[in-house]
Amino acid sequence: MDPRNNSKAWNVLCWNISGLNAESMWESLKNKVTESQCDVVCILETKGENFDTLFIKLFCPSYFDSFCFIPSVGVSGGILIVWKGAIFDGVEVFRNNFALSIEFTSCHDNSHWVLTNVYSPCDTEGKRSIMDWFGNISMSDDMC
Amino acid sequence: MRKPVDRSRTGGNVSKMLMFNSAITSLGLEEIPLQGRKFTWTNKQQPPLLERLDWFFTSSAWAIEYPFTTTKALIMETLDHWPCVIAIKTNIPKSKIFRFENYWMEHDGFLPLVEAYWNG
Numbered sequence: 001m002d003p004r005n006n007s008k009a010w011n012v013l014c015w016n017i018s019g020l021n022a023e024s025m026w027e028s029l030k031n032k033v034t035e036s037q038c039d040v041v042c043i044l045e046t047k048g049e050n051f052d053t054l055f056i057k058l059f060c061p062s063y064f065d066s067f068c069f070i071p072s073v074g075v076s077g078g079i080l081i082v083w084k085g086a087i088f089d090g091v092e093v094f095r096n097n098f099a100l101s102i103e104f105t106s107c108h109d110n111s112h113w114v115l116t117n118v119y120s121p122c123d124t125e126g127k128r129s130i131m132d133w134f135g136n137i138s139m140s141d142d143m144c
Numbered sequence: 145m146r147k148p149v150d151r152s153r154t155g156g157n158v159s160k161m162l163m164f165n166s167a168i169t170s171l172g173l174e175e176i177p178l179q180g181r182k183f184t185w186t187n188k189q190q191p192p193l194l195e196r197l198d199w200f201f202t203s204s205a206w207a208i209e210y211p212f213t214t215t216k217a218l219i220m221e222t223l224d225h226w227p228c229v230i231a232i233k234t235n236i237p238k239s240k241i242f243r244f245e246n247y248w249m250e251h252d253g254f255l256p257l258v259e260a261y262w263n264g
Contacts, residue, residue, distance in 0.1 A: 014198065016185075028222060109234070131167065
């Protein structure tokens with residue numbers, strides 16, 4: 001059915017993890033990164049305000065050397081995208097309180113596409129503002 | 145959630161589903177179906193409430209460029225959301241080079257696995 005068996009697949013791991021601060025979480029995440037053979041890791045609900053390379057190494061192998069994030073608001077939300085710099089050049093093209101978009105350019109064939117991660121807040125006010133935004137955007141080549 | 149069946153019990157908010165669906169339609173997004181699981185979130189109670197809270201979409205232009213894109217959920221042991229993997233088939237030939245990653249040796253399962261294969 002799939003004629004591209006001899007072609008490479010880009011794998012994107014997406015996981016809402018409800019907090020990236022527990023040590024037990026790092027181990028689970030590292031296992032899923034390995035299991036999924038992913039090139040991009042998208043973590044929703046990081047509940048973290050800041051990330052650096054050293055921290056990311058706790059749950060991603062070292063060839064995941066590029067990242068971008070939006071901080072949580074207090075202990076709510078937060079998006080972190082980590083990717084292999086040998087596979088993709090990534091440039092942030094959009095951010096707001098609920099979404100982060102990275103334009104990826106393949107280091108193999110120069111094709112490019114945009115990945116958008118969206119996290120909807122749980123409270124009523126947050127839900128209303130994300131729907132206002134979501135209902136009024138116009139995007140071209142996009143994936144989330 | 146997009147439909148009442150995206151929840152294991154009745155009681156989903158239908159007007160929010162309609163809003164979500166109409167935003168998806170007006171953006172011209174196409175859903176990448178999730179294979180192998182109906183729900184991606186559990187409240188971890190007994191009996192559990194299960195919902196489909198994680199969704200994956202592409203633009204139609206993207207879907208034409210990468211028609212062999214699939215989404216699957218991985219096994220989840222502990223958390224309330226399942227991890228999902230989007231696999232995007234490309235036209236880039238697979239490398240035939242074998243690469244050994246040093247961090248494999250740090251993985252708890254590495255030695256037992258090598259030992260098992262080594263001993264046949």
